[in-house]
Amino acid sequence: MAAIDDGLDDARAAALFGVSTKSIGRWRARRQAGGDEGLLSGTPGRRPGSGRFLTESEEAALKQTIIEFTPDDLGLGGLLWTSRKVDAFIKVHFKVRFSHGGLIKLFRRLGLSFQRPDRRAREADPEAMAAWTGQEYPAIRAKAAAFAGGRDAMCGRCRIPCETRHRCVSIYDGKPVGQRLQDLSPK
Numbered sequence: 001m002a003a004i005d006d007g008l009d010d011a012r013a014a015a016l017f018g019v020s021t022k023s024i025g026r027w028r029a030r031r032q033a034g035g036d037e038g039l040l041s042g043t044p045g046r047r048p049g050s051g052r053f054l055t056e057s058e059e060a061a062l063k064q065t066i067i068e069f070t071p072d073d074l075g076l077g078g079l080l081w082t083s084r085k086v087d088a089f090i091k092v093h094f095k096v097r098f099s100h101g102g103l104i105k106l107f108r109r110l111g112l113s114f115q116r117p118d119r120r121a122r123e124a125d126p127e128a129m130a131a132w133t134g135q136e137y138p139a140i141r142a143k144a145a146a147f148a149g150g151r152d153a154m155c156g157r158c159r160i161p162c163e164t165r166h167r168c169v170s171i172y173d174g175k176p177v178g179q180r181l182q183d184l185s186p187k
Helices: 010-017 021-039 056-068 083-094 100-110 126-147 177-184
Strands: none
Touching (some): 010 021, 056 083
8 A cells, every 4th residue: 555655556556466446446445434454354255144045033943843843734745844845835934945055055054954764665564574684585695606606696787696587698607597597407
């Protein structure tokens, strides 16, 4: 600023400092308004929370709603909160729209996260599943390993044990697995 005070014009000062002439004009105005302290920069960037669409009280209300109610209770259908359902709720009650990324940031700020539900059939029998994975599958795997001479006898393309006689090409000799099994099976 001393060079400007000594009479350096705005264009030369801008070239000297590597800024625009507009910046030189702003510096001059800030110095006139607040003296040398007026030239001190504050914290760069926006203030935390300045770009938010919802106030802190609205965010707290949203969090409480998501925790205490299901979407079905509020007429949105279903039992799980999805990003679309949260966005629909916010649009109706707070008159604001969020992008998907904005919703993710909002949920992080609230200490929440979208969860994927377990995808299980309603008819699934946990006892039968445990028996299959604990007894039947190891027996099938052992049988396949014995058939392959101790090697893993799973097909590399479809991961089905070779003794199931599917038509995929064997990873061991290039023949169709069904043909290979017919060649090797006792008559």
